[in-house]
Structure formats: C-alpha cells, structure tokens
Amino acid sequence: MNDTDRLADRFEEHRGQLRAVAYRMLGSLPEAEDAVQEAWLKLSRTDAGAIQNLGGWLTTVVGRICLDMLRSRTARREEPIDETFVPDPVIRPLPETDPEQEVLQADSVGLALLVVLQTLEPAERIAFVLHDMFAVPFDDIAPIVECSAAATRQLASRARRRVQGATPAADPDLGRQREVLEAFLAASRAGDFEALLTLLHPDVVLRADSGALVRGAAASKAVRGAKPVAEQALTFAQFAQYAQLVLVNGTVGVVNAPEGRPLSVMGVTIADGRITGMYILADPERLARVDLPDLGG
Numbered sequence: 377m378n379d380t381d382r383l384a385d386r387f388e389e390h391r392g393q394l395r396a397v398a399y400r401m402l403g404s405l406p407e408a409e410d411a412v413q414e415a416w417l418k419l420s421r422t423d424a425g426a427i428q429n430l431g432g433w434l435t436t437v438v439g440r441i442c443l444d445m446l447r448s449r450t451a452r453r454e455e456p457i458d459e460t461f462v463p464d465p466v467i468r469p470l471p472e473t474d475p476e477q478e479v480l481q482a483d484s485v486g487l488a489l490l491v492v493l494q495t496l497e498p499a500e501r502i503a504f505v506l507h508d509m510f511a512v513p514f515d516d517i518a519p520i521v522e523c524s525a526a527a528t529r530q531l532a533s534r535a536r537r538r539v540q541g542a543t544p545a546a547d548p549d550l551g552r553q554r555e556v557l558e559a560f561l562a563a564s565r566a567g568d569f570e571a572l573l574t575l576l577h578p579d580v581v582l583r584a585d586s587g588a589l590v591r592g593a594a595a596s597k598a599v600r601g602a603k604p605v606a607e608q609a610l611t612f613a614q615f616a617q618y619a620q621l622v623l624v625n626g627t628v629g630v631v632n633a634p635e636g637r638p639l640s641v642m643g644v645t646i647a648d649g650r651i652t653g654m655y656i657l658a659d660p661e662r663l664a665r666v667d668l669p670d671l672g673g
Contacts, residue, residue, distance in 0.1 A: 383424050387416055390431050394438050396485075400505045401442040403463035403490045406665060411441045435512060439502055439520045446498035460596040462585035462657045463490040465641045467631060468623040469669050471550070485509075487625050487643040487655040491583070492542045496535050503528050504535035544652045546627070546645045553628035556646050557621060561630070564609045564616040572606035577650040580605050587659030594658065605654065615639065622669070631668065638663045 394415060398408035415437045427433045465487065493501055499521040506512040506520075507528075514525045514532070521528055547553060556575060563571035582599040590596070594612075599605050618632045624643035632639045641663070645653035657663065 390434050394434055398438050398442055400485055403494055405464040411438055414441050439506055443498055443502050459598045460583050460585050462583050462655045465624050470621055488645050488653050489543050492539050500531045500535040503531035507532045544645045545647045547647050553646050557628050561616050561619050564613045569606055572609055573602050576602040576605055577652040578602050580652055582654040584656040585659055638666055638668055
C-alpha cells in the first residue's frame with residue numbers, strides 16, 4: 377500500500393463525521409458530499425505528516441468550505457429563503473428492534489431544525505453547528521469565521537437563541553410518533569376530516585416543497601392551521617394508499633413511492649399526541665437523487 381492509499385484509508389475513517397457536519401451546515405446532501413470531496417482534495421495536496429489531529433484538521437477544512445458555500449448562496453439570493461423550502465431528507469427503514477435501543481445514524485438531524493438553520497447568517501450557522509453539535513472549541517472555530525473567540529461565542533449564542541425560539545418541541549418516542557402518524561394516514565384514507573383535526577395541533581404548519589416547475593394544486597405552499605392542513609390531506613388522500621412509514625431524519629415519517637419511485641417524502645414533528653409540523657419534499661428533480669432504502673415492498 378502506497379502513501380496515497382494509506383492517506384485515503386485514514387480519510388475514509390472520518391468521512392461519515394465530515395458528511396454529518398457538512399449536511400447540518402448546508403441542508404443539502406449533494407452539497408455535503410461536494411464539501412467532503414473538496415476536503416479530500418485539499419488533504420491530498422497537503423503534507424499530512426505535519427497534521428497532528430487529522431479529524432480536527434478535516435473538520436476545520438470542511439467548516440471553511442461550507443462557510444464559503446453558504447456565503448456564495450447568500451450572495452446569489454436576491455430574496456430571503458422561501459418559507460416553503462424543505463431540506464434534503466435522510467431516509468432509513470423503521471427499526472425492527474425496540475425503538476429505545478435504536479442508535480440513529482450520525483447524519484440524523486430533524487428537518488425542523490434544518491429549516492431554522494437555513495435562516496441563520498452563514499457565520500452564525502458555522503459557529504452554532506461546530507460548537508453546539510460537534511463540541512468544537514471556540515478557539516478553533518474563530519479562524520474559520522475570521523472573528524475572535526469572544527465574537528465567535530456571541531455568534532453561537534445568537535444562533536442558539538434563534539434556534540431555541542423557532543424549533544418546535546417534539547416527542548422523541550418513536551412508538552408514539554408511529555401511532556400518531558398511522559392514525560393520520562388511516563384518517564386520510566378514510567376521508568375522516570374530524571379525525572384529522574384531532575391529530576393536528578391548532579397551529580400546525582405544513583411546508584410543501586415541489587420545486588419551481590410544479591404548478592396547480594401540487595405546487596409549493598405553506599399552510600397554517602389545523603383545518604387548512606386537514607383539507608390538504610383530503611385533497612391528496614389518493615396518495616395515502618402508497619404511504620410507507622420510514623425514519624425521516626431520525627423521526628417517523630412517510631415516503632410515497634409506488635413501484636419504488638418516490639413521489640414525496642414527509643417528515644413531521646409530533647408533540648403531545650398531535651402533529652405540529654409537516655415537511656413535504658415533492659420536487660421531482662431532488663427526489664430523483666434521494667437515497668431510498670429497501671422498504672420491503
């Protein structure tokens with residue numbers, strides 16, 4: 377094995393962690409993969425023997441790459457991020473074991489949190505993700521965001537307040553999540569409007585991201601309130617027959633994939649037995665890139 381192969385093996389040991397870092401920062405799976413690949417290219421052009429902590433070095437590099445990507449997005453964007461935007465979902469089969477014993481994948485982070493992270497300024501997002509999610513010291517983050525350690529701490533603190541104020545509470549129990557979502561699907565299939573209302577929080581918010589090209593009833597939309605959301609559920613009730621329960625970013629969600637071709641993926645937040653948030657990705661172009669697991673028919 378030559379030096380390049382050994383270095384590649386060492387890099388692969390960190391790939392999963394780097395992908396998780398980049399996904400949280402960017403909310404896009406393809407862009408996260410691009411960031412990780414760019415980190416490998418930078419490493420391959422560096423004297424790796426002089427790097428004392430390869431994991432820390434790579435995390436810092438990925439942070440800088442993601443910051444550049446976020447700033448580029450901000451520069452291109454003429455308007456604030458659309459309220460219908462839904463990040464790329466990570467889909468896993470439901471665990472067959474006791475949910476309490478299930479160890480979720482490293483890249484599992486709720487869609488609701490990713491939506492809030494999208495609203496942060498790039499430097500705030502980098503500081504919050506690296507420090508609060510991956511315990512990177514502020515002294516190490518400061519050079520990435522080109523601030524002092526004290527200013528970096530303030531960036532993370534400001535981001536933390538916004539995240540805590542905007543992220544809905546959620547029941548972590550997969551069993552209870554499943555019960556609520558199964559009841560919601562049954563009510564949709566039966567056209568039971570009143571049953572749907574009992575399963576939806578009065579202030580429930582639905583985000584449906586269908587992309588820029590879809591028009592008509594299936595177009596992107598943001599819907600607020602139990603009655604309008606229940607009406608949407610009945611409008612698309614015919615698709616409920618294809619619904620399969622899966623894990624979407626670590627919580628119970630739904631994929632509609634007749635003949636294995638995904639038409640939509642829905643993540644939800646559930647609290648006190650009612651759905652408080654629904655995040656539906658139905659953009660055909662983005663769904664074509666979704667890594668769909670074997671759902672057993």
